[in-house]
Amino acid sequence: MSNSKLYKGSLNTIILKLLNQHDKMYGYEITQKVKALTKGELNITEGALYPALHKLEAEGLLDVEIAKVDNRLRKYYKLTESGTKETVNKLEELAEYIKTMQALVSPKLA
């Protein structure tokens, strides 16, 4: 997909879901994970990812924990309680969006 316009708005859902499954992750790890899971089709850019992480943190959905590995900085993010709740909402929203789009696009109904 190489970041189709449809991807817009999905980044938060992706971040929250990955953190829901992996307990804690750092930014670079998220970009690599997404690349791997989508076989290179979706590449999260840093310019989108880091501001998104900061915003989710500011909203109280994520907690940060700074670590130093191999003399390099890492910022591990994990879901807060309200982050876990929001993950459920976002996933429901995604399911609903897909359902709605299929209703609009499937030839039998329109």
Next chain:
Amino acid sequence: MSNSKLYKGSLNTIILKLLNQHDKMYGYEITQKVKALTKGELNITEGALYPALHKLEAEGLLDVEIAKVDNRLRKYYKLTESGTKETVNKLEELAEYIKTMQALVSPKLA
């Protein structure tokens, strides 16, 4: 869904697909059709629709035909040849997006 953020980027796909199925439609008709097909869940706003239609026209994907019905103006849009091709692309993109998102979000794979 009341226009979730995921909807961003989907409008062109929706417009093209509807025009692909209905030959010609005017703006207001599109908003009503979408509302009906999604049972009121998705409401295309005019502030999004009209600029989108104008842009698709400027890109050569749509042709316009002005009509007057009940003394009221209507602008009928229909797909051009390249608009029909682009519709196929957009629908493939949507299918791919959904597949990719499911790969990221389905618990069994991540």
Next chain:
DNA sequence: TTTGCATACCTAAGAATCTTATACATAAGT
């Protein structure tokens, strides 16, 4: 009769989310 709703078009300001480009820094390979 005038008030409101449906029909029908339009644009402008602002918000949100992304891309692109750039910057900084360490480690490891060529």
Next chain:
DNA sequence: ACTTATGTATAAGATTCTTAGGTATGCAAA
């Protein structure tokens, strides 16, 4: 010495939307 990988970050610009207005006709209800 140079490039690639790892790791973070921000700023300028593009795109796409929402919100809020504007214009106008037809019809029904108060």
